[in-house]
Each structure stands twice: as C-alpha cells, then as structure tokens.
Amino acid sequence: MIDHDDRDWWRTAVIYQVYPRSFADADGDGAGDLRGITDRLGHVAGLGADAVWLSPFYPSPQVDGGYDVADYRDVDPVYGTLEDAQALFERAHDLGVRVIVDLVPNHCSRDHDLFRTALAAPPGSAERAMFHFRAGRGPRGDLPPNDWVSMFGGPAWTRTTDAEDQPGQWYLHLFDPGQPDWNWDEPRVRAEFELTLRFWLDRGVDGFRVDVCDAMVKAPGLPDWPYPTHGVVESVGGRMPPMWDQEGIHEIFRSWRRLLDDYAGTRILCAEAWLPPERTARIVRPDEMHQAFNFTYLSLPWDATAIRDAVVTSMAADDAVGAPTTWVLSNHDVMRHASRYGYEGRVELEAGVGADDPQPDQALGLRRARAATLLMLALPGSAYLYQGEELGLPEVTTLPDSVRRDPVWERSGHSIRGRDGCRVPLPWVADGPCFGFSVSGDAWLPQPGYFAGYAVDVQNGDPRSTLTMYRRALALRKELALGAGTVQWLEIAPEVVAWVNCRTIAVGNLGPKPVRLPAGEVLISSDAAVATGTMLPPDTSVWMTVPTSADI
Numbered sequence: 001m002i003d004h005d006d007r008d009w010w011r012t013a014v015i016y017q018v019y020p021r022s023f024a025d026a027d028g029d030g031a032g033d034l035r036g037i038t039d040r041l042g043h044v045a046g047l048g049a050d051a052v053w054l055s056p057f058y059p060s061p062q063v064d065g066g067y068d069v070a071d072y073r074d075v076d077p078v079y080g081t082l083e084d085a086q087a088l089f090e091r092a093h094d095l096g097v098r099v100i101v102d103l104v105p106n107h108c109s110r111d112h113d114l115f116r117t118a119l120a121a122p123p124g125s126a127e128r129a130m131f132h133f134r135a136g137r138g139p140r141g142d143l144p145p146n147d148w149v150s151m152f153g154g155p156a157w158t159r160t161t162d163a164e165d166q167p168g169q170w171y172l173h174l175f176d177p178g179q180p181d182w183n184w185d186e187p188r189v190r191a192e193f194e195l196t197l198r199f200w201l202d203r204g205v206d207g208f209r210v211d212v213c214d215a216m217v218k219a220p221g222l223p224d225w226p227y228p229t230h231g232v233v234e235s236v237g238g239r240m241p242p243m244w245d246q247e248g249i250h251e252i253f254r255s256w257r258r259l260l261d262d263y264a265g266t267r268i269l270c271a272e273a274w275l276p277p278e279r280t281a282r283i284v285r286p287d288e289m290h291q292a293f294n295f296t297y298l299s300l301p302w303d304a305t306a307i308r309d310a311v312v313t314s315m316a317a318d319d320a321v322g323a324p325t326t327w328v329l330s331n332h333d334v335m336r337h338a339s340r341y342g343y344e345g346r347v348e349l350e351a352g353v354g355a356d357d358p359q360p361d362q363a364l365g366l367r368r369a370r371a372a373t374l375l376m377l378a379l380p381g382s383a384y385l386y387q388g389e390e391l392g393l394p395e396v397t398t399l400p401d402s403v404r405r406d407p408v409w410e411r412s413g414h415s416i417r418g419r420d421g422c423r424v425p426l427p428w429v430a431d432g433p434c435f436g437f438s439v440s441g442d443a444w445l446p447q448p449g450y451f452a453g454y455a456v457d458v459q460n461g462d463p464r465s466t467l468t469m470y471r472r473a474l475a476l477r478k479e480l481a482l483g484a485g486t487v488q489w490l491e492i493a494p495e496v497v498a499w500v501n502c503r504t505i506a507v508g509n510l511g512p513k514p515v516r517l518p519a520g521e522v523l524i525s526s527d528a529a530v531a532t533g534t535m536l537p538p539d540t541s542v543w544m545t546v547p548t549s550a551d552i
C-alpha cells in the first residue's frame with residue numbers, strides 16, 4: 001500500500017517509465033496494453049521503483065505514439081478500457097507503487113472533437129479561437145503565417161480547406177500536422193484541462209508528467225524566429241524563442257498546483273521541458289511543478305568534467321528554489337544510454353540509427369551505461385528509469401526502414417530515422433513468442449534475435465546481470481537514503497568523478513586507465529569483478545562505505 005502521509009515521497013522517488021505499446025501485450029494484437037502492464041507490475045515493484053509513469057494510453061490515431069490525444073478522458077481500445085486503467089492503478093497501489101500519467105497540454109490530435117469542430121467553424125469563430133488559426137502570408141495566403149518549423153521537420157503550419165473546398169486558414173502545430181497546438185490564452189482550454197486533471201485525480205493517480213509544458217504559451221503575435229529550436233532550448237540575445245518558455249506558463253502551473261494540492265496525499269507534476277537548469281528551476285519553484293527532468297544531464301557525453309559541471313549547476317539552480325533535481329538517462333525519445341555511450345562524443349539523441357549507419361560498440365556502451373546508472377542513482381533527488389534499461393537493453397539500430405512509425409521519418413523526407421529504436425517491445429523470456437511480450441507472437445516493432453540474451457528470465461538470479469545490479473542499487477539507495485542526501489565532491493583524478501553522499505562514496509572512472517580506489521568497502525560495482533579490488537578499471541563506477549575513521 002502507498003503511504004499517503006509521506007508527503008515528500010516525490011523528492012527522492014525512483015520512477016519507472018512504462019511505454020504502454022511496448023511493455024506487455026495481454027490480448028495478443030501485437031501492441032502492449034493496460035492488462036499486460038497490470039500483469040507485470042510485480043517486475044516494477046520487485047525492481048524497487050516507487051512509482052510508474054505511463055506514457056499516453058488515451059484514444060489516439062497514433063500519429064505520434066499516442067502523443068496525439070483525441071480524448072483526454074478515456075482509454076484507447078488498443079490499450080483496454082477505463083476499468084482496466086482503474087484495475088492497474090489499484091494493483092499498483094496494492095504493491096506500494098504510485099502511478100503517474102501523461103498529460104499532453106500543448107497539442108491534441110486532429111481527431112479531437114474540439115479541433116474537428118474548429119475546422120468546421122468559420123475563421124474568427126470562438127471554436128477556432130481554441131487553437132492557433134491564422135491567414136497565410138503572400139498575396140494568396142499560400143505561405144505559412146510565420147517561419148516556425150515543426151519539431152518533426154517542415155513548417156509548423158498546415159493549411160486548411162474551407163467549406164467550399166478552397167484553401168483556407170492555416171493552423172499551428174509545433175509537432176506533426178496531426179497535433180494542432182491549443183491556444184492557452186483561451187479560458188475554455190484551461191477549463192478543459194482542469195476537467196482532465198480532476199478526471200484522473202479522482203481515479204487515484206498520483207501525478208502527471210507534463211508533455212512539452214514549456215511550449216504551451218506562445219509570444220503575442222507569433223513573431224518569426226530564424227534560430228534553431230531543437231535540443232535543450234537556449235535564449236538568443238537574452239530572448240527565449242517565442243514558442244518556448246514564455247512567462248505565461250508559470251501562472252498555469254500555479255493554478256494546476258493549487259488544484260492538485262486540494263487532493264489527499266501529494267499528487268505531483270513533472271515538467272518535460274528541454275531547458276537549461278536555470279530555466280527549469282523556475283518551473284519547480286515552490287508553488288509550481290514538483291519536478292522537471294534534467295535533460296542537460298541526459299545530453300552529456302561520457303566525460304567527467306561535463307558530468308561534474310552539470311551536477312553542480314543543476315543542483316545549485318534547484319537548491320535556490322528548494323527543489324530536488326530529477327535525473328534521467330533514457331526515455332522513449334532518445335537513443336538508449338546503453339547504445340549512446342557506445343559512441344565517442346555527443347550523439348544526436350533523437351535522430352535514430354539505421355543498419356547502414358555507424359553502429360555503436362555494444363559492449364562498451366553497456367559497460368558505460370551501467371557505470372552511468374550507478375552514478376545517477378547515487379545523486380540526491382529523484383530519478384526516472386525507462387523500461388528496459390534495467391536489462392541493459394540497447395537501442396535497436398538495425399530496424400528495417402519499412403517498419404518505422406516515428407513521424408520524423410516521413411516528415412524529414414527519410415533523412416532522420418527517429419525514435420523507434422528505443423521503443424521495441426521488451427523481452428521477458430528468452431524462449432517464447434516475442435520473448436514473452438505477446439501471447440500471439442506478434443509485436444508492433446520486430447525484436448532482434450539477440451534480445452533473448454537480455455530477457456528478464458535470463459537475468460533473474462544472475463549476480464552479474466544488469467537487472468541484479470539495478471535491483472541492488474535501488475535497494476541500497478533507499479537503505480542509505482541517498483535520495484535525500486547531499487553531494488560533497490572528492491578530488492581523485494581529472495577523469496574521475498567522486499563524491500560523498502550520506503557517508504557513501506560514489507566513484508566513477510571515465511578515463512582510459514585504472515585508478516586507485518579510496519579506502520572503504522565496495523558496496524556495489526557496475527563491474528561485478530571489482531567488488532573486492534583496490535583499483536577501479538576504466539568505465540566503471542562503485543559505491544563504497546566511508547571508513548568510520550575517515551573524517552568526511
């Protein structure tokens with residue numbers, strides 16, 4: 001059971017992301033579903049996670065993996081029913097696991113009733129005011145209203161046809177044309193979302209991960225912006241881009257916070273905003289959201305100085321507003337970290353990899369990924385895990401182009417492969433249809449044969465497996481109260497990061513040579529062979545006890 005008196009649970013929580021389409025398929029149609037998740041919640045509880053975050057399972061034409069929501073207050077039949085959702089929430093709570101659902105407030109689906117109604121209504125109508133409809137530029141209005149580009153490629157505007165089948169106004173979509181942006185200046189949009197928040201809170205959810213929350217409010221007049229807007233968003237000449245991080249978002253977050261605070265226990269908001277630490281910190285001020293993903297940290301190459309700097313900067317920014325930092329290494333949008341670290345230097349996080357691209361060094365990637373995870377879990381604050389990372393699952397970099405579903409692939413004219421490689425269904429058993437993902441043997445994305453070696457049943461009970469390392473790390477993290485601690489840096493060598501947190505030393509060697517470990521007992525290592533050694537090999541991290549005699 002969850003403890004409603006634990007009001008600060010989110011400050012230290014480890015939250016496991018489930019991507020419903022790829023977690024477990026109970027009905028055998030090849031797409032994961034809510035019953036599949038409920039059946040496998042024991043895995044999440046057994047891992048030691050405090051909560052699950054479910055990516056969208058709402059009715060959707062699935063133009064963007066469900067981030068195109070046609071009805072915010074129902075379940076897509078592919079995923080099940082509202083009763084299935086309720087059963088999932090209850091089972092999770094029985095297991096002591098909280099539930100966070102996805103809120104997608106920047107845009108809906110072009111199949112949403114209110115957008116259909118707007119399309120059918122004339123320019124200037126109240127119905128169209130719920131979205132951003134504008135006349136085009138140029139003598140015939142056939143140029144988009146401004147120069148904004150879609151995050152998936154091409155213009156951020158699509159032209160409509162009017163009642164006489166003539167070209168009409170354009171509508172704004174920062175993502176796919178199937179995802180029209182809401183107009184948050186419109187009170188009826190706010191009222192809609194308050195209904196949605198209450199709908200899920202009344203059904204017992206413990207919080208919301210808020211999709212691209214920094215894009216909800218646009219600068220008045222929608223001015224041109226001829227600068228890049230991908231990745232962690234930076235200001236230019238002191239100005240934020242007109243579609244990101246506008247001041248008006250904060251007042252909306254405050255109103256949501258008040259709404260959530262009226263519910264029993266602590267229900268939380270977690271911001272998805274690709275902003276630098278000093279900007280995300282403004283979203284987690286005491287009366288706004290609780291958490292914001294630290295994407296600066298996620299974006300780092302395997303480099304000790306970069307990691308140290310990012311931890312210092314992020315924690316300083318968040319400390320200043322009294323918020324914990326929320327660490328994350330993988331999610332459904334970026335190349336899995338077990339593959340990312342198999343390349344040298346920075347990689348394009350969302351671009352994907354095809355069979356004809358340079359391939360990552362899988363062994364190196366996994367080695368570094370395990371080391372990176374131990375470092376992350378030794379930091380104070382909250383941490384998000386993405387399904388499959390506890391298995392050391394790599395990105396699938398050899399998917400046939402014909403099976404790709406990410407809209408980026410089409411929108412980029414087949415130049416960017418996109419994010420399907422991190423969304424391939426999970427392997428539960430080495431032997432069995434779809435490695436246990438689906439009873440029928442169908443999977444919406446094909447799983448490579450080598451997934452057998454990563455299956456949960458292969459790793460269970462193996463002391464050297466990645467799964468065992470995650471379970472032990474989560475248990476130790478809780479036992480040692482690392483989530484609630486502080487960071488006191490140790491200087492060991494330039495390519496080594498090391499700190500003390502709650503009388504536990506975390507050391508990571510990101511350099512090419514072994515380094516001598518400080519005195520103390522090794523509690524856990526990313527390389528099982530190091531448990532008793534005195535030298536820390538390259539690309540390895542450990543947690544150690546601080547010797548009682550040491551003055552730290």
Ligand code: NOJ
Binds near residue numbers: 104211212332333
């Ligand atoms: C962020 C989500 O994580 C991603 O999957 C989606 O494509 C965009 N937001 C648009 O909703």
